[in-house]
Amino acid sequence: MANGLVILQSQVGLTDPHVVNDNADSLNILNNLFEPLVQRTRDGFRPCLARSWHVGEDARTWEFALRAGVKFHDGTTLTAEDVVASLERARSPDVGGVLGTEGLFHGYLGAAVIAIVDRHAVRLVTAEPMADVLDLIASIPILPAAAMGAVLENPVGSGPYRLHDDAGRTVTMVAHGDHWQSRPPAFDRLAWKVESNPAQRLRQLQLGEADIVTGVSHEMGLCMEADERTRLRTAPSNVCTVFMCNLLQGVCTDTRVRQALNYGFDQSLLIDRVTHGSALPLAGPLTVKHTGHDPAVAPYPHDPGKARALLAEAGWSQGMSLVLDVPLELPDEAVELASFLAQQYAHIGIETEIATHADRPVYAQQVKAKAIHDACCFDSSPISTFRALREKFHGGLKGPWWLGYGNESLDRNLNLAQATVDPDRRRQLYRSAYRTLHADAPWIYLYNQLDRWGLSPRLADWQPTVDGLIFIA
Incomplete structure (x- = not known):
């Protein structure tokens, strides 16, 4: 060309722009056809179809002022009606999802009031404080209201x-x-x-x-x-590759066991052998790209002696059995990861069984239904810290990927972050949550994979x- x-x-291939999907190949295409009200940057958000926005001190009332004269691909001009129609469609419970994401926007915005202020302004009032609502808004493409009936047959964006x-x-x-x-x-x-x-x-x-x-x-x-x-371009992804522990039943309900599982394997060796060094070690449930990641928190060191002492303290001095659930894809290396952990855990008295799952969508629903053994391999992908922590760790909410973690102090911290408009203060609250989740070890923290592109x-x-x-x- x-x-x-x-x-x-x-x-x-073209996919529905309002279906929550973390497949990069699909999103790459949508990303060039459609635009949201705001776009995520490394430091926060920048205007896109909204030229500005304002949030009230209640962290519930948001107003978006739209750019004037924005033209869609069909020649029509952006109005508040298009924005409301797009947000309404995205939050509809009838819009599907991929690998367990169905109903995501409905869960967050289903009870919100979305209203036209005037031709170039929209108001969104959430049912509860939601200081990170831009995390959601940045993922919702805006389409002409008249084009909603043919988003796949005739996709029209801006x-x-x-x-x-x-x-x-x-x-x-x-x-x-x-x-x-x-x-x-x-x-x-x-x-x-x-x-x-x-x-x-x-x-x-x-x-x-x-x-x-x-x-x-x-x-x-x-x-x-x-x-x-x-040319080769490399950058950290926003994906955490981990084993999520079952905290509802079994051996991983004991914090000492979960800590032992993190001390009991050589993270650096795992990264070298499985990814050939193409990953960054994880110390908690957030990557370097997430708000609240604390670089001062070091990953768990490989310390078999400490792991054995923790297991003995938890009553497993004579050995312990562990069952790991793994899919055959996404992450594609899940079986290799489980095999590596099994070899390492044998040195601290843990006998590991690996249960494989060939159907990835069924596996996602199984995890969502909390129907797992002791721990399951997962690639946690939301770049939104708000979503990642709320959906996986808030014990009061018991979100879709929550597996039994309970910490009332962390729940209060997340609730306060959700109601805190000031981004710097909110970042500190998330950092505090990150440190707590490092110490409590509800996951076996593996790595943050690096993405690569050829140019x-x-x-x-x-x-x-x-x-x-x-x-x-």
């Missing part, structure tokens, strides 16, 4: 590119000439193509037939770094978005 880009992914053709294995976009930023995108056309073979993705990049490739393995990355025809030389300065997606402006 003379002034176009070719992007190779393992899958392409992003820098509009859909030209969906041919199954290739999705083509062309520049949106009336984009509100008043300057044309850097490229006239984007072609998103399916190439499931990683070696072929690399080969096409080397031959100049592609400009961005996703899903770059460790081996592919080494080839790219040694080849002047390619052509003309995109040497390209960077992913803060949530690890492709966006071409």
